[in-house]
Amino acid sequence: MIPKISFDECLKDSPRFRASLEDVEVNIFDLECRLEKLVKLCSAMVEAGKVFNAATGAFVSGINDVKKHFDNDKLVEDYFDKFIRSLKDVQSYHSILIDQANRTICKSYSEFLKGDLKKVKDTKRAFYKISEDFDTSLNKHAQVSRSKAMEAEEAGNLLIATRSAFGHTALDYVKELNMIQSAKRHEILNNMMSFMHAQFTYFHQGYDLLRDRQPQLKQLAVKLDAISKMNIEGQKEMERRHAMVEKLDEIWNNPCGRDLIDMEGYLYKRANNAFKSWHRRWFTLRNNQLVYQKRSKDDCTIAVEDLRLCTVKFADDCERRFCFDVVLPGKTIALQADSESIRKKWSTAFAEGINSAFNISPSNDVKNTYISNTANSTEDDSILPSTSRNVSFRSTIQGIPGNEICCDCRNKDPTWASINLGVTLCIECSGVHRSLGVHISKVRSLTLDAWEPETLKVMDQLGNIITNSIYEANADVTMTRAKPGCLQSVRLSWIRDKYVNRKFVSQEPGSPTSGTLKRRRLSQRSSGGSLCSGLSAETLAAVGIPPSAFGEDNDSDNSDAEILDEPPPDKVKGWKSLDANARLIKASGLGNVSMALEALAQGGNINPSIPSDARTTPLHEAVAGGSLTTVEFLLLNGSKVNSQDANGRTPLHIATDKGYTGFVCLMLKRGADQDIKDKNGQNVLSISINKANADIVTLLRLAKLNKEMKESSDYGNQGDETFQDVFRDFTNMASNNPDKLNRNQSSDNIESTV
Structure with a gap:
């Protein structure tokens, strides 16, 4: 162990020794303040109880504050960074760590403060007391007159004794300082490591929450490995940086x-x-x-x-x-x-x-005409800065009646959502929903994730009120419901009973729209022309279509819009006499998302087998009925995009036949296979050419081109940027301006592109 203060300098009592002593004392005092603060924060967390989330957040901040003490110690900084990130990820489950936190943080660090640091303080007081006595002895010895031999001898003896005592005390004090400097890293890290072990022990269910992220983590590891290799190459390249001076004129003049x-x-x-x-x-x-x-x-x-x-x-x-x-x-x-x-x-x-x-x-x-307040806001797919966009998007979803509170526990200001159930969730309930599996609930963030326009429409057509009227139809007020701040076991039991076991779902059809909910119009119709007329010549050439293939837009009633209001169940003939499977197919054809959700909750099969006398599936009916929102809802809930009806037609066949460009775009994004042929031997491309729909021809060829490019070794798995841009435009157009996707085009022009 190498002492941080030299013992030789200690005995000399040199200015260097005093300066080093002062630096170490300030350092220890700083550590003491930070640890006392951390202990207080931990105590607050233990005592907070129902408001443990706020206390845990402050404690994490306190740990980060302690980390700042070790600014030059990379080992401690690196581990503290890992701990802090882990603590933030599992912050919602801190209640079960209160007892362990009290033992490993409050008690251990308090013992460190009252034991080791107190011993240093006691030794410090003794050192400065003997230091004053030593200075007094030196002054007396120096003031003795030359003629007073007796007094000189006494002063000399006193000086020798005092100096010896000073030496021993100073060496003891330096030893304590050096020991505390070496011990603090071990003590703090060791107890923090114990706390992290408690995290692993009590938060094993966190594995279930993060399991869905494992593929992304593996991808990130591969990317980091590639970045590391790139950094090595970059360092080699930077070693030749001064050679770039020769290009200075070229850079400045261009x-x-x-x-x-x-x-x-x-x-x-x-x-x-x-x-x-x-x-x-x-x-x-x-x-x-x-x-x-x-x-x-x-x-x-x-x-x-x-x-x-x-x-x-x-x-x-x-x-x-x-x-x-x-x-x-x-x-x-x-x-x-x-x-x-x-x-x-x-x-x-x-x-x-x-x-x-x-x-x-x-x-x-x-x-x-919009210019962002920041210099780097130049993305063409977003007009507003990301912060403003997130706030607006979040307020829109929460603005749906009932969505201002969590669907399951009634916590205020939820920031998560289940997109296939159409509800908003708090962070605690969202964690339970993730553990149910994506076949039950698909969780997205209202502030972090990017949402498709079709998904927003599904959220708009459902919401907490409608979904709860289905999944809590038979819920008794005496039941143990999930509430804000409730135990995790209560929350888990309530959500599983509600969505997995469906204990509270009524088998009587018609509960979600029993005359109390005002129906929303699915979309507003707007005028416009074919989106293909705005595509560049390069984009059209990439799929083998000349710009001349697209003529002037015309007024067509067969637009891609959803123009149907959802009819209430009591207006649907024979609704109550149908079983859940039939109701699901019927609701899908009518474009009524809430009725479809009720039928699913009551056991409707979203992917039924097609016997010889059957004609369709819910997804086929939704496409035929012209409801883009219902199609998205069914796909979110696991409907197979490539399912075939009795005539061998997929939903993509029907959308192409009807000229629904937005539907085609949506299903191609969801992996629809355009090479499947129906019983007549036709695939969707041949249908679109026969129907003279240039927009759909463009989409199909772009999708095929993108697939080929992804399979090409030259492009890896990235595909074509043109495909992404065009499909983004079609998606936004189908959701916001569907009338611009008119199906009628010149058949002669289309056939000339084949």
Whole structure:
């Protein structure tokens, strides 16, 4: 063990010794404060009881605070980081750790504070007392007169005794300081390790929660391994970094660009103040606008709101070189490039941007006039910043009547949802739902996960009130229900009885819509044309379709929209006389999601076998009935997308035959096989060509092209970005503007693409 304070310096009592002593004392005092804080936080967690979540969060913060004491100790920092992450993952189950936390944290750390650290304090007091006595002896010895031999001898003896006592006491004090410096790492880490063992012991069910994430974790491990190899190669490359100086001129003279940005780089901007001073700013030509910001992290400032309002001209009469003006109504922005070549590139970029701006359709104006407050918000699939988007999305889901509280325990402000059941959940109930398996409940976050538009429509058609009217129809008020802060065993039992055992489901049909719930219209119809008319020539060429294949849009009543209101069960002829399987098929055809959910809860088979005299499955009926929301609901609940009816037709065959582009897009995303042939030997591509539907032909060919690219060694498993972009556009169009997906196209043009 190497002492942190030298014993030799201790005996010399040198300034170096005193400085080292002070540093170690401050260090130990800091540790004592942090540990006392941690012990208090742990005690608060133990005593909190029903509010243990808040106490656990503070305790985790306290652990993080203690970790800061070991800023230069990578071993401790790394392990504390792992512990903190683990604690946060299982924070919702801290109630069963209270007793163990009291023993391993409060008691052990208190003993460390009252034992080892108190011993250091006692030795410290003795050291500083003898240090004062030693200083007094030195002063007396120095003040004795030369002529007083007797007093000199007494002073010398006293000095020798005091110095000896000082030496022993100082060595003891240094030894205690060195020991505590070495012991604190072991004591703190050892007790924290015991606490983490308790985590493993009591939270074995956490394995069930994280088991669904195991494939992602394995993928992450592979990615990390690849990143590690890349870092090694990157380090080798960085060793040759100074060779890049030769490319400096090329980098500075070529302003860079990226997606949705025509040009970006540094320019000098003349201020509009009296001094007309010039300032260097980073300019970006983006989304029909010109914005700039300082070099430091700062908000963007809009210089030109709409490129269609400006012109650009060289300012050769300016005193500075390489200047040009951006002329707007009522003002002129004076800019300066670093060279003539850069000025010409900016001028060209402005010209192209202005031309492009005049070609932008009015429907995109709102999107293109928006500029994020951050410099890196340039994604084309999201207009609002992620924070605003999440808040809006979350408030929309929670705004559905009954969704402002957890469906199972009535906890407020739920941030999770079961998308196939259409309910909102608190974090504790969401953990139980995950343990049920995805065949029972598919859990998504309202704040972290990306949602498909079709899934949002399913949530809108259900909600906590409707789902609970089904799954709690026969629930007695005297039953032991899950409540906020209840025991985990109570919560688990209630949710399993409710969704797995279905103990409270009424077998009497018609409970979810018994005249008390106002039906929502599935979607609003809007005017528009074929989405394919907006596809680029490159995209169409990729699937073998020339742009000429698409003519002008026409007014067609056969749009991709859902235009049916859900009829209540008492309006459906013979509804109560049907069994659960028949009710499920009937509800699917009517596009009534709540009725379909009730039939499923009552035992309806979502994937029935097709005997010779049968014609259809619930998914076939939903597609034929024209309800995109019902199709998504059935797929979320395990309906097989490639099931075939008695005529060998899949739901994709029916959607193609009816010209439902949004349905085709949805089922292709869910793995529908377009090569399956019906009894007449037709696959969906031949049907779409016969029906002259260019949109569906485009989707089918893009899907096939994407599959081939994914199987190609050149693309690995990534597929084609064009496929992702086009399918995203079709998905949004089918959910938000379904009338734009008209099915009628020129059959001659379609056949010319084959």
